Amino acid sequence: MGERRILDIPLNRAEGDLEIRVEVADGVVVDAWSAGTMYRGIENLLIDRGALDGLVITPRVCGICSTTHLTAAVRALDDASGAKIPGDAVRLRNVALMAEHIQSDIRQAVLMYMVDFAVSAYRAHPMFDEAVARYTPLRGSSCIETLQQTKKLLDIIGLIGGQWPHSSYMVPGGVVHAPDRIGLMRCRQIVRDFRSWYEQKVLGCSVERWREVGTAAGLDAWLEENPSQRDSEVGFFLRFARQAGLTGLGRGHGNFLSFGALDLPADTRVKAPSATLIAAGFIQNGALAPFDQGEVTEHIASSWFEGYEGGLHPFEGLTRPYASGPDGGRYSWAKAPRYRGLPAETGPLAEFLMAGNPLFSDLVGRGGPDAVIRELARLVRPASLMDALDTWLEELLQAETVELYNPPGEITDGRGAGLTQAARGALGHWITLSGGRIERYQIITPTAWNASPRDSAGIRGPWEEALLGTPIADPDNPVAVGHVIRSFDPCLVCSVHAVRGGQSLGRATLQV
Amino acid sequence: MSFSVYWLQSGGCGGDTMALLSASSPSLLDLLSALDIEVLWHPSLSNLSAGEHQALLDAIISGRRPLDVLVVEGAVIRGPAGTGLFDRWNGRPKKDLIAELAHRAGFVVAAGTCASFGGLGVGAEIEATGLQFKGHEPGGFLGSGFRSARGLPVLNLSGCPVHAEVVLGALSALAEGVRLDLDGLNRPLEWFGTLVHQGCSRNEYHEFRVEEQDFGGRGCLFFHMGCHGPLAYGPCNKLLWSKGTSKPRVGVPCFGCTEPDFPQRSPFFVTPNVEGIPLNLPPGVRRAHYMVYKGMAAVAAPERLTERQNRV
Numbered sequence: 134m135g136e137r138r139i140l141d142i143p144l145n146r147a148e149g150d151l152e153i154r155v156e157v158a159d160g161v162v163v164d165a166w167s168a169g170t171m172y173r174g175i176e177n178l179l180i181d182r183g184a185l186d187g188l189v190i191t192p193r194v195c196g197i198c199s200t201t202h203l204t205a206a207v208r209a210l211d212d213a214s215g216a217k218i219p220g221d222a223v224r225l226r227n228v229a230l231m232a233e234h235i236q237s238d239i240r241q242a243v244l245m246y247m248v249d250f251a252v253s254a255y256r257a258h259p260m261f262d263e264a265v266a267r268y269t270p271l272r273g274s275s276c277i278e279t280l281q282q283t284k285k286l287l288d289i290i291g292l293i294g295g296q297w298p299h300s301s302y303m304v305p306g307g308v309v310h311a312p313d314r315i316g317l318m319r320c321r322q323i324v325r326d327f328r329s330w331y332e333q334k335v336l337g338c339s340v341e342r343w344r345e346v347g348t349a350a351g352l353d354a355w356l357e358e359n360p361s362q363r364d365s366e367v368g369f370f371l372r373f374a375r376q377a378g379l380t381g382l383g384r385g386h387g388n389f390l391s392f393g394a395l396d397l398p399a400d401t402r403v404k405a406p407s408a409t410l411i412a413a414g415f416i417q418n419g420a421l422a423p424f425d426q427g428e429v430t431e432h433i434a435s436s437w438f439e440g441y442e443g444g445l446h447p448f449e450g451l452t453r454p455y456a457s458g459p460d461g462g463r464y465s466w467a468k469a470p471r472y473r474g475l476p477a478e479t480g481p482l483a484e485f486l487m488a489g490n491p492l493f494s495d496l497v498g499r500g501g502p503d504a505v506i507r508e509l510a511r512l513v514r515p516a517s518l519m520d521a522l523d524t525w526l527e528e529l530l531q532a533e534t535v536e537l538y539n540p541p542g543e544i545t546d547g548r549g550a551g552l553t554q555a556a557r558g559a560l561g562h563w564i565t566l567s568g569g570r571i572e573r574y575q576i577i578t579p580t581a582w583n584a585s586p587r588d589s590a591g592i593r594g595p596w597e598e599a600l601l602g603t604p605i606a607d608p609d610n611p612v613a614v615g616h617v618i619r620s621f622d623p624c625l626v627c628s629v630h631a632v633r634g635g636q637s638l639g640r641a642t643l644q645v
Numbered sequence: 646m647s648f649s650v651y652w653l654q655s656g657g658c659g660g661d662t663m664a665l666l667s668a669s670s671p672s673l674l675d676l677l678s679a680l681d682i683e684v685l686w687h688p689s690l691s692n693l694s695a696g697e698h699q700a701l702l703d704a705i706i707s708g709r710r711p712l713d714v715l716v717v718e719g720a721v722i723r724g725p726a727g728t729g730l731f732d733r734w735n736g737r738p739k740k741d742l743i744a745e746l747a748h749r750a751g752f753v754v755a756a757g758t759c760a761s762f763g764g765l766g767v768g769a770e771i772e773a774t775g776l777q778f779k780g781h782e783p784g785g786f787l788g789s790g791f792r793s794a795r796g797l798p799v800l801n802l803s804g805c806p807v808h809a810e811v812v813l814g815a816l817s818a819l820a821e822g823v824r825l826d827l828d829g830l831n832r833p834l835e836w837f838g839t840l841v842h843q844g845c846s847r848n849e850y851h852e853f854r855v856e857e858q859d860f861g862g863r864g865c866l867f868f869h870m871g872c873h874g875p876l877a878y879g880p881c882n883k884l885l886w887s888k889g890t891s892k893p894r895v896g897v898p899c900f901g902c903t904e905p906d907f908p909q910r911s912p913f914f915v916t917p918n919v920e921g922i923p924l925n926l927p928p929g930v931r932r933a934h935y936m937v938y939k940g941m942a943a944v945a946a947p948e949r950l951t952e953r954q955n956r957v
Binding site: 142143145146170171172173174175177178182183184185186188189190193194195196197199240244245248249251252253254268269270271277280281283284287288290291292293294295296297298299300301302304306307309310313454456466537538540609610 | 656657658659660661662663664666667668669672673674677684687688689690691692694695696698722725728730731732733734735739765766769770771805806859860861881886887888890891892893894895896897900902908910911912913914915956
């Protein structure tokens with residue numbers, strides 16, 4: 134056995150920063166701790182505010198998925214009030230949410246994941262020069278194109294909600310506005326333009342051709358089929374990542390969770406096997422079970438909070454910060470969410486598995502999830518959303534009159550769960566109202582699931598577990614750790630109570 | 646030599662950066678290249694290794710590497726009990742790093758309401774403050790006497806998020822040595838010398854007191870729906886978002902997010918009022934005059950407005 138050492142690894146480009154501590158033996162990670170090192174106290178500042186105030190405050194939990202927080206906040210109020218949402222309002226909520234997801238997927242893949250292919254650690258990689266030309270921050274060709282193309286999608290949210298980020302256009306009972314027909318036509322044109330770029334540059338083929346890829350062997354054949362697919366973002370990603378030895382890194386527990394998202398309006402042409410376009414569910418040992426929000430709990434045994442033992446359902450949840458410093462077993466401002474008492478990873482890969490997608494079921498069935506499969510799921514997820522996005526815009530355009538809003542009346546008492554999927558996975562808001570005021574508000578974000586610290590039973594969170602076995606070639610630049618974490622699309626500003634990890638830039642300390 | 650920018654994120658959501666990436670005319674990348682602005686570090690975009698980043702910081706803090714602009718996005722977190730432990734950086738409070746960099750930078754820019762005035766966390770357990778104001782109160786983190794190396798107070802670019810054109814415009818002015826006149830809250834008057842109300846496409850409904858009492862209508866949102874447009878200074882309806890829209894234009898009330906008291910304690914979507922007239926009136930307006938004017942305006946309202954026929 135060689136030396137064992139502890140490395141503190143700060144990670145930026147995590148929408149907030151993050152501190153990962155790993156224990157390394159013989160050049161491989163043997164244990165890991167994930168620390169969110171900032172607390173913003175958003176849940177507590179909602180207490181005693183007006184019943185609808187979550188619609189304004191919670192989008193500000195996260196600048197990158199603010200429409201998703203708005204969605205969760207409004208669904209919690211819909212649930213509490215029993216509001217009935219007109220079909221067109223469902224469409225207008227869905228369209229904005231999908232636009233936010235698609236731009237986030239591409240930005241994350243190019244600007245936050247593949248940008249690490251252009252670092253000095255890969256100087257000897259045969260594709261390094263091209264990676265530098267593509268992914269150098271603010272200058273690489275792919276970075277420039279990604280910024281140019283993704284911001285167009287955000288104009289769709291602007292046309293519906295007035296601005297991005299941080300609009301509050303969804304209200305209990307519906308939405309406040311629909312673009313006029315010219316505005317809807319602009320939205321459709323934006324989707325068409327984006328699709329054309331996405332097919333040319335990201336996939337290198339049509340969405341229809343991509344959907345034919347249904348097995349691991351089919352993926353290999355697709356990759357070698359023509360230069361356009363080989364050199365696309367997906368093609369380049371696969372070739373670079375495989376050659377860099379990322380296959381098999383970052384496996385994790387193999388538990389997957391989705392809350393489901395994108396309700397199907399009545400009489401839509403969009404078809405899905407369940408009531409939502411993105412299916413809900415929980416997978417353990419490859420077996421899919423229906424999702425039940427009553428099975429969600431949060432633990433604080435390793436978190437800087439106090440007030441209870443074991444796990445609490447978010448309707449009973451408490452957020453009492455306890456800044457004890459590094460003493461004892463507490464090391465994160467993130468709580469530890471669990472489903473049926475188990476850690477679970479969430480994100481586009483989980484969504485594909487819930488839907489029984491043949492390609493991702495085959496890939497995961499062969500060797501478990503890894504840092505390549507997870508990121509591939511993110512890069513190609515837009516391909517499974519674009520048709521529905523266009524259909525819903527078309528249905529709005531053809532509507533005789535667009536129904537926006539069914540007034541739910543004043544909302545004073547009750548409680549509601551607002552569940553949806555952010556680009557990076559399951560998001561839930563749980564609200565309790567009393568006398569027209571917020572009595573309790575709990576938020577569990579996707580990154581809270583993925584970045585979770587250990588729970589009351591000492592079980593590691595998903596990416597803590599996924600880091601085990603990761604090779605550390607250069608302790609001063611442990612780039613593989615970054616790939617594993619970034620395959621989960623970390624969003625630390627979003628990580629609820631914990632936000633924006635502090636950057637520990639301390640030297641690695643040696644522990645014998 | 647390039648004009649250098651270090652972008653630091655503290656107690657915030659990253660939304661000001663997200664808004665900035667959507668800048669269209671000019672785009673962020675076009676502007677950086679046209680003015681030879683070098684982004685030394687941005688936490689969402691840079692790919693320096695931890696060691697390279699630390700070397701950069703050491704060079705700036707020791708004075709070996711000149712820094713033209715420090716941009717801070719997010720509030721300074723001082724809780725609990727003034728320790729700053731709710732936001733640690735390199736094992737110590739991030740606020741210490743903010744102070745070190747602010748005292749080296751040629752100019753300091755607060756991007757967004759949290760950095761300007763403290764925003765969401767003012768008066769809450771995280772003890773948030775803005776760089777040079779805490780809410781309306783001058784002082785904040787750096788103190789009201791603070792001046793950056795080139796003699797300016799912190800430039801407050803408020804908004805939640807701040808509009809991309811405001812950030813790019815301010816950086817351009819600093820890079821090119823163009824003077825910006827400031828208001829009493831150190832916000833440039835170019836963008837904060839107009840009320841959000843100015844330019845709202847619902848203005849005719851406002852003039853004739855055609856006011857909505859619920860969501861989804863075309864009328865004005867000031868009297869009942871909690872709109873701060875006539876109260877808040879900011880450029881939303883002047884610059885517009887996504888090339889031609891804004892929250893009030895689509896029927897979302899302005900929440901006054903550019904102002905030092907955002908988020909106000911009073912519930913959103915409701916206007917506190919006295920006898921049907923908003924408690925808070927536009928700056929400088931006398932209540933008695935306003936009541937007479939609004940009474941006459943309602944009587945004069947044409948049917949095309951009372952019937953909500955005009956589009957917005």
